[in-house]
Amino acid sequence: MSDAVQPGAVRPGGRTARVRAAVLRAAGDVLAENGFHGLDLGEVARVAGVGRTTVYRRWGSPGALAADLLQDMAERSLPRSRHGDVGRDLRDNARLVVRTLTDPRQGRLFKALIAAALCDEQAARALRRFYAVRVEEWAGCVTDAVERGELPPGTDARRVIAAVSAPLYYALLNTGEPLDEAAADRAAAAALAAARAGVVR
Amino acid sequence: MSDAVQPGAVRPGGRTARVRAAVLRAAGDVLAENGFHGLDLGEVARVAGVGRTTVYRRWGSPGALAADLLQDMAERSLPRSRHGDVGRDLRDNARLVVRTLTDPRQGRLFKALIAAALCDEQAARALRRFYAVRVEEWAGCVTDAVERGELPPGTDARRVIAAVSAPLYYALLNTGEPLDEAAADRAAAAALAAARAGVVR
DNA sequence: GCCTTAAGGGAACTCCAGTCCCGATAAGGG
DNA sequence: CCCTTATCGGGACTGGAGTTCCCTTAAGGC
Numbered sequence: 360m361s362d363a364v365q366p367g368a369v370r371p372g373g374r375t376a377r378v379r380a381a382v383l384r385a386a387g388d389v390l391a392e393n394g395f396h397g398l399d400l401g402e403v404a405r406v407a408g409v410g411r412t413t414v415y416r417r418w419g420s421p422g423a424l425a426a427d428l429l430q431d432m433a434e435r436s437l438p439r440s441r442h443g444d445v446g447r448d449l450r451d452n453a454r455l456v457v458r459t460l461t462d463p464r465q466g467r468l469f470k471a472l473i474a475a476a477l478c479d480e481q482a483a484r485a486l487r488r489f490y491a492v493r494v495e496e497w498a499g500c501v502t503d504a505v506e507r508g509e510l511p512p513g514t515d516a517r518r519v520i521a522a523v524s525a526p527l528y529y530a531l532l533n534t535g536e537p538l539d540e541a542a543a544d545r546a547a548a549a550a551l552a553a554a555r556a557g558v559v560r
Numbered sequence: 561m562s563d564a565v566q567p568g569a570v571r572p573g574g575r576t577a578r579v580r581a582a583v584l585r586a587a588g589d590v591l592a593e594n595g596f597h598g599l600d601l602g603e604v605a606r607v608a609g610v611g612r613t614t615v616y617r618r619w620g621s622p623g624a625l626a627a628d629l630l631q632d633m634a635e636r637s638l639p640r641s642r643h644g645d646v647g648r649d650l651r652d653n654a655r656l657v658v659r660t661l662t663d664p665r666q667g668r669l670f671k672a673l674i675a676a677a678l679c680d681e682q683a684a685r686a687l688r689r690f691y692a693v694r695v696e697e698w699a700g701c702v703t704d705a706v707e708r709g710e711l712p713p714g715t716d717a718r719r720v721i722a723a724v725s726a727p728l729y730y731a732l733l734n735t736g737e738p739l740d741e742a743a744a745d746r747a748a749a750a751a752l753a754a755a756r757a758g759v760v761r
Numbered sequence: 762g763c764c765t766t767a768a769g770g771g772a773a774c775t776c777c778a779g780t781c782c783c784g785a786t787a788a789g790g791g
Numbered sequence: 792c793c794c795t796t797a798t799c800g801g802g803a804c805t806g807g808a809g810t811t812c813c814c815t816t817a818a819g820g821c
Binding site: 764783 | 793794797801802805807811812815817818821
Binding site: 394395396470471473474476477478479483486487490491494518521522524525526528529530532533534535536545548549550551552553555556558559 | 597598674680691719726731736737746751753756757760
């Protein structure tokens with residue numbers, strides 16, 4: 360409610376931008392290394408090579424820093440595949456998710472960011488937006504498939520895409536089942552079967 | 561590697577048991593109220609009405625306390641439903657998950673425990689065991705259905721049960737989609753469609 | 762190129778989570 | 792019922808995360 364502008368909003372160029380980039384990169388490193396509970400703003404400052412005070416002033420809390428990192432990541436969305444065959448597109452998507460989650464750095468980073476979202480409402484909003492962007496990008500595979508007649512009309516494209524990722528994240532977070540290419544292909548096949556059966560609307 | 565026994569292992573009766581019960585209940589309250597990042601052992605001691613030193617000595621860290629709570633919860637597994645119709649059984653399971661996750665206290669508690677698992681390896685192991693117990697209990701619905709001929713032979717029962725929960729947790733943790741009875745029924749229907757199509761093995 | 766002031770950064774300070782010490786209480790074997 | 796000692800718990804202590812103060816640097820308008 361205060362009308363005091365955020366630090367960095369008035370003169371966002373030059374040094375300020377360099378500091379933000381360095382801090383976000385350091386935050387990713389520290390999150391991947393130590394997890395969200397180990398996201399110490401002092402250490403982020405040290406790794407980024409900027410003043411400790413700066414990080415506390417501009418981000419203020421681990422949750423806010425994680426949220427800013429998520430916003431930055433959402434802006435770098437990768438294009439989806441377009442095989443003209445929804446089965447192959449969904450399998451591509453599932454394999455991409457598995458590769459991301461099993462990558463040593465990315466996998467730990469995603470776990471840490473989900474932990475951040477569970478601990479901080481600001482990070483939670485940023486995470487929801489991040490996944491909204493990702494899902495929206497891939498939903499095109501499904502809407503295209505409906506137009507081609509591969510899937511029943513009325514199919515909810517976003518839900519089909521979410522259904523591909525869901526069992527992979529469930530394995531990562533809840534059961535600890537191994538995440539490999541076979542798991543990816545099963546997830547894609549299950550989502551496709553459900554979509555074909557017309558239960559995703 | 562030290563052969564010093566854990567505090568509470570030699571004389572686990574009477575006062576020690578009362579302290580553990582009080583601390584685990586307080587830990588659940590604090591986790592549901594403040595989330596894992598707010599699980600302060602000093603506050604747990606205050607809420608439980610026991611000495612601060614006791615909590616630090618017996619549990620030592622928020623992660624270990626969360627792990628002990630999860631072990632306690634795993635031992636109180638509820639029996640699954642047995643309708644003789646796998647569609648109804650899966651829908652029951654999905655609705656139970658949704659009811660749990662949308663319950664004001666339970667929902668926050670589960671979120672906090674997943675955050676704990678993401679921040680602490682000990683809690684992660686306890687969470688995997690917790691879900692292994694839950695999934696195993698309900699897997700019987702699927703093996704029974706295979707025997708009745710409702711589902712193809714070779715269907716992986718545990719994966720079908722996991723497939724029911726997965727989209728619900730994905731909605732809770734990643735996308736923030738609303739969790740209601742319709743979401744539960746969609747999740748059950750999608751898992752059933754995939755199982756019937758024979759893609760869950 | 763100059764000037765205003767937004768933003769960065771060093772260093773001292775505060776506060777509290779987590780530790781340590783030691784006396785008090787009661788579990789459990791005899 | 793008594794004795795040994797595991798466990799509990801109050802209170803002092805400590806280290807480091809987060810804050811504050813204030814000087815330095817450079818962004819951006821002219």
